[in-house]
Amino acid sequence: MAEALVKHAFTGAGHPPAKATFDLMARPTAKTGLLSWLTTVDHKKIGMLYGGFAILFFLIGGLEALMIRTQLMVPNNRFISAQLYNELFTMHGTTMIFLAVMPLNAAFFNLLIPLQIGARDVAFPRLNAFSLWTWVVGAILLNVGWLSHFFPSWNFGGAPDIGWFGYAPLTSKAFSPDISTDLWVLGLQVLGLSSIVASLNFIVTIINLRAPGLTMMRLPVFTWMALVTSFLLILALPAIAIALVEVMMDRNFGTNFFEVSGGGQPILWQHLFWVFGHPEVYILILPPMGYVSEILPTFARKPLFGYPIVVFSGVAIGFIGFGVWSHHMFTTGMGTVATAAFSIATMAIAVPTGVKIFNWIGTLWGGQITTRVPMMFALGFIWMFMLGGFSGVMHAAAPADAQQQDSYFVIAHFHYVLIGGATFALLAAIHFWFPKFFGRMVPEVWGKVSFWLIFVGFNCTFFPMHFLGLNGMPRRTWTYDSNMGWNEGNMFATWGAYLLGVGIFTYFAVLVWSLFKGKVCGNDPWDARTLEWSIPSPPPEHNFAAIPTVHARDAWWYEKTHKDEIAAEKAEHIKAEEAHGGIHMPDQSWYPLFSAFGLLVGAYNFAQLHHPVVMFGNQVLASHLPLAITGGVIMASALYLWALEGPAGYHLHIAADGKVTESRGGH
């Protein structure tokens, strides 16, 4: 599917805007309102859309978790059925990873990368919009199955129920006959397409759009981590894409990839999945490490300790991360040598990760620490992630893992790294950059209340799970007996989860309140260090009136300490740019949205390939194939028009008094 990408060879970024020669439709120009959001190519708007959707799904995923916890509160509970439970944990895992944490990171990539590198946008703005809408399509495909619980005639067979890593052969037609699995396969495939396209865009942006003077070794750490993450994405996702193609072929065209009676080996799925899956967990954690590496220096008022080593260890984590996937398969009977090799390689990852922890502590050392809310979440991150990392190392000892694999010990491990790690850092980041993008502060006191609720609730929920796991409680079990010694632990964890839920609710409720009522703030409320704080909050559409010249790491900190030099430089830049016709801005476009719509139609119908099409009670088509192809044609023609449309664009002119005027035409 990534082949669709090639069409973007036609995005004509780079040469002067040609006169529109192919206007079937007027190009949208609205700056506000629904249209402006649907057709936007502005990285900040796209970032906010990503963020908004991701938070919505985070709450949905959390709600699913609360249902799971409620079911497990007491032994032999009959709150929900086994089937629903299986759907819930599958969708909880899938949602949290693919629809909450990944897009939240994508939101920050969009919001921050161009600002941190002193650029006006990403390298391919329309492609960026395409990634966003494609992501939405994937999210719809994954979740549409829930509808059959509300409308029984929508016969999807419920939401997917195969676990977030969908081990073959449970995904085969013989064991999962309903469409929910097809929707899962295509949903993930589409999300993968979205991520690859987005990542290619970010790679080009970071490598090629840096402001003058911004060498790679001056790049903010967050941007570095975004770069590494993007590489991980483009290199890891193909493995799962192929694995998904193979399942899809098995389900729809009778191939034998994982079909045991035809000689297929289901273990191949596990390998291909984890070749993706392990780098994936670093995809989830590296950007959070980036946020923390920005927040700690800000609130310690000191540069990051050992910048080159932090950067290098991030790269090392990404690289080693490709060689450890089989630690998820210690119990599959790989033999002694392979097990030993993966065991040792996995332990090796603790070293570069440890380096980061040490350097964060080094950053605090000798600093002037102010414990604002983002800082509290960032410190909480260090503590909690460290604990999660330790249980990771315990897993890496393969023989011990034989007792832990698929038990609640694993659940404890990965919630410590995913919530205590990734989520804490994301909550820190949201709080930290909120003033930048909304121009308002979040009240400290309420932020702190939510932090403590979350911190305590989180530990109450997941710490007991280590012991539940050691005490033999298997994961993905919908019920358990009362004589197993798991009653107290589960009861405790469930109350913890409710507390955590209250904390999360408080956190977001306060954000919503602040959106309207928060105290208005200036450019740089935290006395921060990187370029995004040098521009107004919220940032203007063109980001920088003058593209900054970077003289040092922590460029804004340098600017703050060398005000005169910088002011003169900026005035010159503005003049130079105006002489070239002003600031060039790309036009909005319908086609990213249209092509994603085509993809939705195509993929949705493809999932139902072997089902007849019924309309108004009559069968009208023998299969969904023609509709699926129609979707493909819609997508392809939208991409074609996109190619012919070109980036076009207009110019902004900044007067001496800071007033911005717009002009069209020009070149």
Add this chain to the structure above:
Amino acid sequence: MSSHAATGHIDHHHDHTTTTGIPNKKLLWWAFLASDCMFFGALISTHLVYRLNPPPGNAIPTQIFNIELTSFSTFILLMSSLLMALAVNAIQHGNLKSTRTMLLGTMFFGCIFLGGQVYEFDHFVHAQKMTLSNSIFGSTFYTLTGTHGTHVAIGVLLLGMMYVRTFKPATGGGLLKNIVHLAAVCVVMGVSFIWFVPDLIQAVYGANISELLSAHAKPYAAGAAALAAVFWFARTGGAVDFGEQNAIDVESIGLYWHFVDIVWIIIFTAVYLLEYL
């Protein structure tokens, strides 16, 4: 802006508006190709894993393959790569006419390759009785070479679009003309997908491809007519908005096309030749 760019000579390899001097599109494509390596890496791994540990009753490749045909296809693909390189070379020197010829030639060779593949699949299915589902070798072989074939087909489509684009008029076309143009493109895509793709799938299942082709003679004729119409409407007598400054676009497609070629180089060795030892 006419085809012979007024901007003077262009340094094709360095773009001074980017930090590294590498044009954005070129970087995008190289990054994508790095990613595509993993795609084919996973696919080829799947094929080899099953090939090296075959289940009982697996198909025997050497009894199925037709190495002469495959060698010929390999040669054809190599030559199309040459034409592609020449097309890029031509546009970099502002030679639009030669660019068009080379693009058409590349497409033509690509189509021969695809035709060879269709023939090969048809032959394997009917003469050799190897289908997608009756052996694991069939599953991995068709999926791997089919994915490669899909890449080639997409390449041909892109080249076609690029060819049409070389005629993009400098002064704007009429609305009606544009609509006709779009409709023709849709018809071509619709025909090729709605009939051709299911036919191909059915062929791999065991249906007879020449029967399928003749059964759908009319729609294919309609498709061919529409294709001719697109090319007709695309032609412009006047000044065109395409020239040396678009070299990067042609070069991008070229990168993709060459990549598909090198993937075939590997497939040819790993999937075909090594079987004969």
Add this chain to the structure above:
Amino acid sequence: MSAPATTADAGHHEPSKFHFYIAIAMILAVITGVEVVLVYLPIAKWFVVTTLLLLSAIKFLFVIFFFMHLRWDKVFCTILFFIGLVLAGGTMWALLHLFGADASKPLSSAALDFARLAVG
């Protein structure tokens, strides 16, 4: 969108590579021919395999460095592509070894028949 454009200064026109490309293509064609003949020659198997791998590697490198211009581009393009190539190669290597290991051999055909029977 990016830094203020310093206009593309008028670079030199490189000489046309027309004949060069044709020469490359001929070499590639010849190598392919050699490959096909090679498999039928009665020489040691290990030798043929190594030669085949070597020859296709040479073809591969010719295409990426000449047709795909890497030789004349900034090295970063080469690095970028080789990151993907090396990781893909490494993953393939690891997978083939994992599946080649004794512990990973699939069950015998008897067991397979059993599975077939049980599934129906």
Add this chain to the structure above:
Amino acid sequence: MTSPRSAPRTFSRLTTALFAGLSLIFLSGCKLTEIFNLSGPQSTMVSAGPVAKAQWDLFMVTVWVTTFIFIVVGAVLAYAQFKFRAKTEADEHATPPPQGHGNPFVEIGLIAGSVLLLVIIAIPTLRGIWYTHDVPEDEKANAMEVTATGYQWWFKFEYPSEMVPLPTGGEAPLVTGNELVVPAGVPVRVQLRTVDVIHSFWIPKLAGKVDMMPNRGNFLWFKADKPGYFYGQCAEYCGESHAIMRFRVIALSAPEYARWLENQKQAARTVTAESLAAAAATPTAKFASLKFEAGSALAASPGFDANPLAAWQDMQKPEPGENAQLIATGRKLFADKTCISCHAVRGHEGIGITGPDLTRVGARTTIAAGVLENTPERMHAWIKDPNHYKPGNKMFNGGYVDVDTGTAKFQLTDPEIDALVAYLHSLK
């Protein structure tokens, strides 16, 4: 700075206290099992054999090493958080501290230290991998082989070295279902097979899990130090009723095992009025408590847990008040209601292989793969509505109800079920 005055900086102190407490919990290791009731029937902390023991010992190595690191790193972090905090409003606006950039010597030292600590974990890990992989050479000779096969959602066990005659002629390995009986003190090598999806074979107190992979010849080994009754569980998600795909392992002393085996190899027990009269004096016992109650409250009743092995031994003996008449009716119903097409009762009519072998189902402590206690009431409830206790199970779907059409294949009345239960419980 526009933010309000920050709240009291209790953060560092609270976290330090919390983690000191938590690490104490980790440190106290074994005693913990009692404090927190961590010696449940599936506890990995209470090993009953050398494999589980090796795994637990390695785990404790990882715990000690990481706890050490946590204390050191945590202490430094807590100290930094506390020492360098801005104590007053003025502090926050003071001139920034020196903008130092790092220290390569510290970095390299810490990296070296981490590597060293990892080596401490890596060595026993490697040793453990080879030790837990297969029966040690010197014990190979007296190791016993069994084959365990996973089905959605129950286990079949075969004893390849114990051949029994088949009704159709020929011989086949002895088969049991859901309860694996082995001799204590003998290494057991379990071949792991599956007929459908991936399952995983896990007896926490005896050995960590190994998956049952389709098309793969996996195996695992364990040894029970002493006779005992052990809980097992499928540990790989395998569909709707994965949660309740359980099994039991019973380790017996050598003589008791021999006696058990001898009995197993006989054809199914047939109860007639005469045989009852002859055995009138048989001492009988009833299997202990009821506690696997769906929807039941928290408390576990102590009876069964007190001595499950004794409870198992009791189950081996015929029950009081057997009714030959009723049993004969049950046996007939078992054939009439098509039960025999899925279940084997060796020596009787049953020949099916898609469900568990029921030749000695009356002697099991649990039915339906560890879900229900094997009392007549539970058995009755199971036969009446298997889907209530195990959603999606293949006895209901496909056996009682045609999956394609959703229609019932046969009906059972309560008296009929009573007869079936009497029959099945007579199979000891």
